[in-house]
Amino acid sequence: MGKPALPAATTLDTTSLVAPARMSDVARLAGVSKMTVSRVLAGHSVALATRERVQRAIDELAYVPDAAAGALSSGRSEFVAVVVPSLSSSNFSATVQGLTATLEAAGLQLLLGVTDYDPLREERLVRSLLRHQPRCVAITGAQHSAATRTLLQRSGVPVVEMWDLPADPIDGAVGFSNALAARKMVHFLVERGYRRIAFLGGASDLDRRGIDRLKGYRQEIRAQALGEPRIVRLGDSPITMSHGGPALDALLKTWPDTDAVMCVSDESAFGAIMQCHRRGLSVPGDIAIAGFGDFEVAACSTPSITTVSVDAQGIGVRTGEALLAALANNSSVAAAGSKHVKIDYSVVVREST
Amino acid sequence: MGKPALPAATTLDTTSLVAPARMSDVARLAGVSKMTVSRVLAGHSVALATRERVQRAIDELAYVPDAAAGALSSGRSEFVAVVVPSLSSSNFSATVQGLTATLEAAGLQLLLGVTDYDPLREERLVRSLLRHQPRCVAITGAQHSAATRTLLQRSGVPVVEMWDLPADPIDGAVGFSNALAARKMVHFLVERGYRRIAFLGGASDLDRRGIDRLKGYRQEIRAQALGEPRIVRLGDSPITMSHGGPALDALLKTWPDTDAVMCVSDESAFGAIMQCHRRGLSVPGDIAIAGFGDFEVAACSTPSITTVSVDAQGIGVRTGEALLAALANNSSVAAAGSKHVKIDYSVVVREST
DNA sequence: TTGAAAGCGCTACCAG
């Protein structure tokens, strides 16, 4: 029944042996009712003198309100649940950074879950995040288990799927079509005069965005009648710089006459370029290399890397805005007009092609 | 008084117009008391037949327990508060990744706060994170406002400060001395034969770890009697690749005979190297460049970058372990034996020096 | 193994 008088860990120092102050303690010390304390904290109208007295009591007792009690009583938390596949790729950490910038300013707190590209873990995560009655949810991708979709739909809170533009989102979506973006890059390479164009990506099917890029590559290769697709898939997704080298070797072993390579990410493109250097191949003289994502490495590498530029942080910011709008509107994200928020991308032409 | 019958956002679909199921609904449907439902959820001993009946009711109603109510009643949440300065540097996102890997497995949920290197924001953040009665706290750095320290101390929960090793931590610390690490790098450069060694870092004083590295540089320069320190500070911390170039220009303008540069990070080192290429300077022939952090770019750049290797993700993992140990031990982190957890670092010698 | 009652700390509602 209820909290023990002593908190669990009390060995830090003796002052923590006294139970933390409650709102009733503050009320007693200030000579007012709990309600008045509550009003002061919420910023509601309270006589100035009373407010100051209460504030002094709060400071004196180092009172920290209990958010769980508040949430239970008011039926609303200040949580936003955020689900990303990983934080080691700078992609999603930039998105989370954009989310925090937008949502923390609005007084929301980020409840973060990392799925490691595992749909099952995603489902468990969503389930436990929803226990906290978040005000809204931002989740990466459009590929979820049926149970996950149901959970999110039933939750009744605004949901944004990020980094993709599914035809039928759970609620709102902020992203772009990875397939179309990849097609655009292939198209650019063809315009540039390349014809024997290969694709280099990770071996795992869990990275949907990587898979979609590959799909776009296939489509455009077929549309342009460029013959057999040249596809090398190597290493766990998301693939890193160190995979680019071996992948390039494998590629040239199978298709030595390849004249351009589109990589699933800038990191792998960078790795491939380094491998070209080692093999004495000139980029783009002997072979062109393109990336995806426009990470800093793309701009700073030698040669600098032609890539698809996507504003990862912007996805976070736009997602935050869409969620806040839905909250303000007391509606779903879709009803608030953000069912499909298209994020711009563009081929940034640099030296490597 | 209490929750309204209808959740806030109910426009998603008509099924969400019915109030979500409560434990009492499950109990009624299963023909048992709330307590039995609670026991089933907690995994306590319940007759198999009863347990199955309850589970069916849970599934049928799509019941999601309310964590706020549970936390209020039991006096314990499943939160771990995590505070980092930024997520755009891959440093801290790797640490958060390590934390999630360790702590989510233990059933804890990450409440994330991003301070943007602002001590005031940190204080506000810690204050609002503590409202949620987290089980433990992981915070970056050892530099906090007095109020922040007091808040954390009074909270009575295990705290780990990451990325530094203060003599007098709030509770536990997992990190290393940035100053010593920087000295080690300067020492290495001296051993290598360089004498006119410069330091290149960000202009802001908010990045304590950058400041500490600068301090270490100064100390070693003095210890080795290498004359006047050559220091260029440019751009907001943490400085990025694009700052490396201008900073190198500024450096060579003031001290044209510099023979080695230690950069505050690999990213700035990479930018500086690119600038050397543009200026026709050979690295390390004309000038040596060293970085800090051992990011992927350091290994893949041409020339590859000599750097101080720190296991950022490992800091997160070790922090998670220290916190879990304290929780299991029902004590502070310090009492659980992790007052100072030293993280190894080493100078990784590559081509750039 | 199960149930009933009490109450965690706070806020909504209404009265004054």
Next chain:
DNA sequence: CTGGTAGCGCTTTCAA
């Protein structure tokens, strides 16, 4: 502008 009352949904305690 302020206070009393009721109760949010769950777990604890104790009794059966």
